[in-house]
Amino acid sequence: MGTSEAFLPILLMLVIAAVVAVALLLLNALLGRKVRTKRKLGPYESGLPLLDVSRKRISVKFFIVAMMFIIFDVEAAFLYPWAVVFRKGGWPMFGEMVLFLGVLFLGFAYLWKKGAFDWE
Amino acid sequence: MDPLLFDAIAAIAKILFVWAVVLAALLPNLVLLERRGAALIQDRPGPNRVGPFGLFQALADVVKMFMKEDMVPIYADRLLYNLAPLIMMIPALTTFAVIPFGSQIPLTIGGVTHTIPLIIADVNVGILYVFALTSLGVYGIVLAGWSSNDKFSLMGGIRSSAQIISYELAMGIAATGVFLAAGSLRLPAVVEYQQTHLWNCIPQLLGCIIFVVSAFAETNRLPFDLAEAEAELVAGFHTEYSAFKFGMFFMGEYANLVAASALIVTLYFGGWSLPGLALTGLWGGIASIGIFAVKTFCFIWLFIWVRWTLPRFRYDQLMALGWKAFLPLSLLNLLWTGWLVLAGGGKF
Numbered sequence: 001m002g003t004s005e006a007f008l009p010i011l012l013m014l015v016i017a018a019v020v021a022v023a024l025l026l027l028n029a030l031l032g033r034k035v036r037t038k039r040k041l042g043p044y045e046s047g048l049p050l051l052d053v054s055r056k057r058i059s060v061k062f063f064i065v066a067m068m069f070i071i072f073d074v075e076a077a078f079l080y081p082w083a084v085v086f087r088k089g090g091w092p093m094f095g096e097m098v099l100f101l102g103v104l105f106l107g108f109a110y111l112w113k114k115g116a117f118d119w120e
Numbered sequence: 121m122d123p124l125l126f127d128a129i130a131a132i133a134k135i136l137f138v139w140a141v142v143l144a145a146l147l148p149n150l151v152l153l154e155r156r157g158a159a160l161i162q163d164r165p166g167p168n169r170v171g172p173f174g175l176f177q178a179l180a181d182v183v184k185m186f187m188k189e190d191m192v193p194i195y196a197d198r199l200l201y202n203l204a205p206l207i208m209m210i211p212a213l214t215t216f217a218v219i220p221f222g223s224q225i226p227l228t229i230g231g232v233t234h235t236i237p238l239i240i241a242d243v244n245v246g247i248l249y250v251f252a253l254t255s256l257g258v259y260g261i262v263l264a265g266w267s268s269n270d271k272f273s274l275m276g277g278i279r280s281s282a283q284i285i286s287y288e289l290a291m292g293i294a295a296t297g298v299f300l301a302a303g304s305l306r307l308p309a310v311v312e313y314q315q316t317h318l319w320n321c322i323p324q325l326l327g328c329i330i331f332v333v334s335a336f337a338e339t340n341r342l343p344f345d346l347a348e349a350e351a352e353l354v355a356g357f358h359t360e361y362s363a364f365k366f367g368m369f370f371m372g373e374y375a376n377l378v379a380a381s382a383l384i385v386t387l388y389f390g391g392w393s394l395p396g397l398a399l400t401g402l403w404g405g406i407a408s409i410g411i412f413a414v415k416t417f418c419f420i421w422l423f424i425w426v427r428w429t430l431p432r433f434r435y436d437q438l439m440a441l442g443w444k445a446f447l448p449l450s451l452l453n454l455l456w457t458g459w460l461v462l463a464g465g466g467k468f
Contacts, residue, residue: 006241009241010240013135025190028190032189042193043271054195056271069286072289076293083299086300086303086461098455
């Protein structure tokens with residue numbers, strides 16, 4: 001079953017899950033208490049009044065992690081098709097992947113030396 | 121009966137069966153099991169007041185969540201705030217579609233025997249579908265953190281996204297070893313492979329360990345629950361959520377836990393099969409579901425056990441483990457498996 005028909009049960013599942021989830025939220029909105037006060041609706045600030053904006057700048061470390069993820073995830077995407085047909089390819093295919101991973105490892109070692117993996 | 125109609129009915133029956141087991145039977149009682157398990161480990165009684173052994177605690181909790189006030193903070197982004205729990209919940213529930221939960225069941229209707237494979241959708245992309253949906257779940261966490269417009273939520277959401285993408289890499293590459301051995305991305309093919317060969321956890325022990333530990337990080341469970349880290353971030357990305365929207369994050373988390381356990385069993389521990397058992401026919405099919413359930417349950421218990429035993433990682437330790445240890449080790453596991461397949465003389 002490699003055709004799109006095989007995906008129909010998944011579509012069905014997604015639709016049922018979405019309908020049930022939305023229905024549960026609506027039910028909660030109907031049944032739940034409704035006592036709104038300004039204090040209650042304000043953002044949680046450990047009991048203090050809100051002092052400044054909540055959306056502050058984020059440490060650059062998180063952006064570096066995101067960039068590294070993109071790089072290595074693309075490489076992982078290359079590994080999947082290689083792994084599936086590996087048995088047909090034999091040793092030449094193994095050699096190619098060793099070469100590919102070797103080049104990748106150079107980049108990995110460079111990132112490590114530059115301190116991209118350190119959180120300090 | 122028209123075969124197309126039969127397929128449709130069988131598909132709906134299987135979806136309902138899986139959800140009945142996971143949602144209605146497992147999830148609420150899993151929460152109870154977690155709390156009773158925690159109590160056992162910490163030498164205290166735990167919730168034992170509602171019904172015999174506290175069995176109705178789960179039911180009481182669900183009713184309570186429905187009756188609580190569903191509110192949206194004034195500074196929140198309304199659309200995304202309401203959407204985030206859905207984005208968390210729906211992928212968590214649909215992950216089960218490609219995991220085979222048993223062998224097959226023959227069913228004779230009107231003299232014609234239909235064989236129902238016990239998997240909801242046997243798609244050829246298999247594991248890629250699982251990884252795609254797990255990645256979607258990250259959006260739920262990030263959007264919840266950002267749209268709440270709260271410092272604790274934002275911090276929890278950002279931390280969690282960085283953590284999940286870091287461990288997703290190692291997890292994906294570790295799983296590649298399994299598909300290299302099986303020669304297919306389909307999860308039923310992985311189970312078939314393990315029926316005729318050793319279970320993957322033996323030749324690929326390294327990959328198995330990486331996958332299991334990464335699964336802890338992916339599901340935001342202790343020792344990797346830095347998205348919540350109640351000592352520093354109150355409740356992390358769901359600080360501003362109440363009532364059933366909070367309940368959806370809660371349920372989504374447990375659904376992810378069950379899915380991760382089922383996936384570990386399927387990839388590394390033979391899925392629904394046991395060595396030396398044929399498991400054909402109606403009773404074989406039913407027995408295979410039982411075997412799969414018991415194996416999955418063992419890993420669910422492992423998740424609970426670890427959560428109440430180990431302390432939380434520091435964030436820099438978490439990142440160092442993911443990038444400096446698991447990423448190169450998972451590539452090593454891949455090369456090792458490739459070498460094993462070629463040099464193992466047809467045994468692997």
